[in-house]
Amino acid sequence: MKNILLFGAGKSATCLIDYLLANAPRQKWHITVADSDLMLIKSKIGKSYYATPAAIDIKDQAVRQQLVQETDLVISLLPPALHIVIAKDCLKFSKNLLTASYIDPEIRKLEKDIEKAGLLFMYEMGLDPGIDHMSAMKLIHSIEKKGGQIFCFKSYCGGLVSPESNDNPWQYKISWNSRNIVLAGTSGATYREKGKVKEVEYQQLFDQSKTIQVPGLGKLAYYPNRDSLNYVDVYSLGNIPTFMRATLRYPDFCEGWNALIKxxxxxxxxxxxxxxxxxxxxxxxxxxxxxxxxxxxxxxxxxxxxxxxxxxxxxxxxxxxxxxxxxxxxxxxxxxxxxxxxxxLKMEPSDKDMIVMLHEIEFERRNMATKLHSYMIVQGEDNLRTAMAKTVGLPLGIMAKLLLSGNLSLKGLHVPVMPEVYNPVLRELEEHDIRFEESFE
Structure with missing residues (x-):
């Protein structure tokens, strides 16, 4: 029996744990869920035969490393600053690692060691980052395979409150880590538009008048997300004139948040x-x-x-x-x-959240310009099994299955932009009603 060690039992872990437990009998794996809150773990795993709770202090090196040493695969849903601790443990005990968080400079320093050890550390394997990479790369590869030349790439994603639960003046409720919400955008944003690099300071980021039309939802506001240009080479788009990744919100939220910043x-x-x-x-x-x-x-x-x-x-x-x-x-x-x-802004038990993702890709093929729209809307079930928890957790669970079944020979530090990852993951996500609709102009 294979063993999976999950660090973190918070909001984003619910649907991942559900997925791992549902697949445990067939896949013959056992899950250990480690968190500081024993009652929280138990509320997520119930009385499942295939799960073990581990209430630990993440700073307790001996206990933490014992858990890592005894497992076959580690998944981390801890706060981003703690991933490096888990990564070093995984490197020490030769364990593969999956996480939904961004690759940061600290993990980059270990890149050669990870490759030398023959391990796979798959980062950015959640929603945004995660599903955005996979769905975008599938489109990009398809366009390029048919001879298309891409000259504009824009990708938008937002965790929003579902319309039926949208009942406060902020048009927002919290379905994930609230600290991440408070600090979102503090580093400003960088992107490229019509060949020019644009840099936006935090103080101007939410001073928004830019909106985008989303089918069935109407206009949503957006603001550029972090340094988009970090992904130009990851997506193999070189010197593309326009490249931007952005966050979606209802317009009222951006206006209100701008006031909080002021x-x-x-x-x-x-x-x-x-x-x-x-x-x-x-x-x-x-x-x-x-x-x-x-x-x-x-x-x-x-x-x-x-x-x-x-x-x-x-x-x-x-x-x-x-x-x-x-x-x-x-x-x-x-x-x-x-x-x-x-x-x-807490979600009440009956509240539902919603994830919206949209790609706009403009390309030229046979001297004809075409604009591709690809969008995804996912709604949560309630305040526990949220759209956020589904879209962050399920890609990690599917990736775990790919890896433990021996169907993936990939090694090193990666984000999910390769066909051998995005094809099976996106295919299985469709079974969970996480799918994209496409249209052309």
Whole structure:
């Protein structure tokens, strides 16, 4: 029997665990789920014969390495900063590793060692990054095989609230790690448009007027995501004139988030003492407050809007314009905001989320320009089996099956852009209603 070790039992792990347990009898594998929260693990694995809970402190090297040593495959859904710890353990004990997180400079340093050890470390094997790479490469390879020359590539993806659960002024609810939401975009963005490299600072990133039409949903706002140009060579698109990867949101979210940035509430660099500090004092720490005005009027004046505006309604909804006390001790603004969002924008048990992904590829073939649209919409079942959990977890599960069945000879540090990975993974994802629709202009 093969053994799979999964680090992390959080929001994104639910559907992965379901998949691994459903396939365990046929595939003859056993799953150990390691997390600091024993009750959380048990809530995910139930009383399955094929799963074992392991409540551990990830910093306990002896316990952690014992688990790694005893397994055949490691999957990590830990916070990104902890992947390098698991990666080094996997290298030490010659174990293959799968994760949904981005390749970072730390893991790049181990690239030659991973290859020399004959191991496979597959990173970016989730949704975005993950399904975006696989679906894009399938399209790119198909176009190029038919003699098409690609001159514009744009890829968009967003985790959104499903229309029937879209009932707050932010048009957003949290279906994944809220810290990632708070810090999204802080490094700014870089992309290429019509041959020119564009760099956007964080302070301007959400100041959005750009929208895109999505079939069945209407207009969604988008903002460029990280450094898109890191993927030009990964996708083998060389000096393509236009190349951009972007994040999708409902327009109201981008407008509201831009206000939070202007207020300095997403800053994660310095800590402040929040004890006995009111939420309004916290929210207005960068404002010269006029005591003759109401809280709403002070904030509105700073943002240059009416006190009856949608932006002020959004901030009131978060509960940060009142006199309630923060009382979170020494905390960064981003930390306070994360706690606020966890309460105010949480998904209720009956809520559903939604994933939207869209590729726009313009290419020329036989002197004729063509625009290809390929899009995917996935809806969650409830607040546990979310669209986010499905689209992050299922590619990892399918990849685990590919690897443990011996059908993959790939070695080294990779992201899933090769046909021997994306073809079987995308094919099986369709069995779970995760599929793309295509149209041409």
């Amino acid at each position: 207020l300095g509430l997403t800053d994660d660099t310095k800590k402040i003492d929040t004890n006995n500090m009111s939420y309004f004092k916290w929210a207005s720490q960068n404002i010269k407050v006029d005591k003759q005005l109401s809280n709403e009027e002070n904030i509105a004046q700073f943002l240059g809007v009416s006190s009856k505006s949608k932006l002020v309604r959004q901030l009131k909804f978060l509960g940060i314009l009142n006199g309630d006390l923060v009382n979170q001790g020494e905390q960064t603004n981003a930390g306070v905001l994360q706690n606020v969002l966890d309460v105010r």
